[in-house]
Amino acid sequence: MKRNTAGVREKFPAGRSADEFALAESGLGLNQQMPPQLPALTVTEEIPESRLARRSLQKRVSRQTAQIENLLAEMEAFSYTLAHDMRAPLRTMHGYAELLLERHGDRIDGEIRDFIQRIKAGSERLDTLVQDVLKYSRISRTEVDLQPVQLERLVREMIAEYPLFRPPNAEIEINAPLLPVRGHEGFLTQCISNILNNAIKFVPPGTQPHISISTKAVGSSVQLSFADNGIGIAPKDHRRIFGIFQRVHGPRHFEGTGIGLAIVHRAAERMGGQVGVKSTPGKGSRFWLQLPRA
Numbered sequence: 001m002k003r004n005t006a007g008v009r010e011k012f013p014a015g016r017s018a019d020e021f022a023l024a025e026s027g028l029g030l031n032q033q034m035p036p037q038l039p040a041l042t043v044t045e046e047i048p049e050s051r052l053a054r055r056s057l058q059k060r061v062s063r064q065t066a067q068i069e070n071l072l073a074e075m076e077a078f079s080y081t082l083a084h085d086m087r088a089p090l091r092t093m094h095g096y097a098e099l100l101l102e103r104h105g106d107r108i109d110g111e112i113r114d115f116i117q118r119i120k121a122g123s124e125r126l127d128t129l130v131q132d133v134l135k136y137s138r139i140s141r142t143e144v145d146l147q148p149v150q151l152e153r154l155v156r157e158m159i160a161e162y163p164l165f166r167p168p169n170a171e172i173e174i175n176a177p178l179l180p181v182r183g184h185e186g187f188l189t190q191c192i193s194n195i196l197n198n199a200i201k202f203v204p205p206g207t208q209p210h211i212s213i214s215t216k217a218v219g220s221s222v223q224l225s226f227a228d229n230g231i232g233i234a235p236k237d238h239r240r241i242f243g244i245f246q247r248v249h250g251p252r253h254f255e256g257t258g259i260g261l262a263i264v265h266r267a268a269e270r271m272g273g274q275v276g277v278k279s280t281p282g283k284g285s286r287f288w289l290q291l292p293r294a
């Protein structure tokens with residue numbers, strides 16, 4: 001229905017269209033350049049229709065969003081089950097390879113032993129990968145009940161518990177006091193552990209990892225930062241590294257599946273927070289996690 005022209009025309013002096021009327025009022029001649037549409041004259045007539053169109057579009061978007069969410073939940077459940085069920089045959093492979101070496105190791109020659117060891121190592125690698133995928137998947141499946149978390153207590157407990165986070169493996173400095181946040185303690189433990197593990201892993205050979213942990217208030221949030229003395233990350237990769245299986249530094253030098261930061265990203269999202277990094281290659285990185293203040 002072309003209401004915008006036909007309907008509007010009636011409101012103007014006989015024989016003059018909306019465009020002609022506006023031109024006359026503006027003092028511009030008909031042969032002068034004007035934009036093809038004069039919005040002020042068409043708006044009132046378009047409102048009921050555009051409102052209807054907007055409502056129907058909103059309904060369609062909500063319906064399709066619900067469909068996509070259902071599909072994603074199904075895919076998530078499928079990959080979770082698949083990953084979970086893969087572990088049993090994997091353990092069988094690993095177990096028999098180990099048994100062969102244990103019971104018949106002295107009767108098999110070097111090449112066969114080498115092949116069996118490769119089967120064992122391959123199944124171990126695959127099992128680590130499957131476990132990482134399950135960890136990632138669980139972040140979405142776990143109910144999140146946000147509670148105040150005393151970050152300083154949590155970080156100190158983690159350092160006390162894991163020798164990897166203490167000298168000579170690493171020097172971790174806490175800029176006390178660390179502000180409390182609203183979050184999920186399990187998710188936060190996972191995030192802090194993944195960020196610290198990376199800071200300790202991605203250092204130049206022969207360098208003792210040094211990490212400085214601090215917090216600052218940002219509006220109604222708290223930003224928790226981890227500044228390291230590692231190898232750094234090129235700006236073009238700052239977003240990419242938070243995706244699943246995204247690794248920037250090659251497996252020849254650093255081990256990993258590329259899932260640690262994807263877990264951090266997803267966990268932060270589920271706690272209503274954000275993550276990011278500032279880094280310059282060769283000059284270290286500062287990973288940050290921003291969460292609501294407790």
Ligand SMILES: Nc1ncnc2c1ncn2[C@@H]1O[C@H](COP(=O)(O)OP(=O)(O)OP(=O)(O)O)[C@@H](O)[C@H]1O
Pocket residue numbers: 132194198199202228230231232233241246247248249255256257258259260261262285
């Ligand atoms: N502190 C850091 N310094 C330099 N590079 C980093 C740092 N943290 C992460 N990266 C880069 O980001 C990539 C992704 O990190 P992520 O933790 O997801 O994977 P990973 O450590 O390689 O494997 P995983 O954590 O699954 O064992 C890393 O492979 C590395 O290239």
Ligand SMILES: [Mg+2]
Pocket residue numbers: 194197198256259260261
């Ligand atoms: Mg990692």
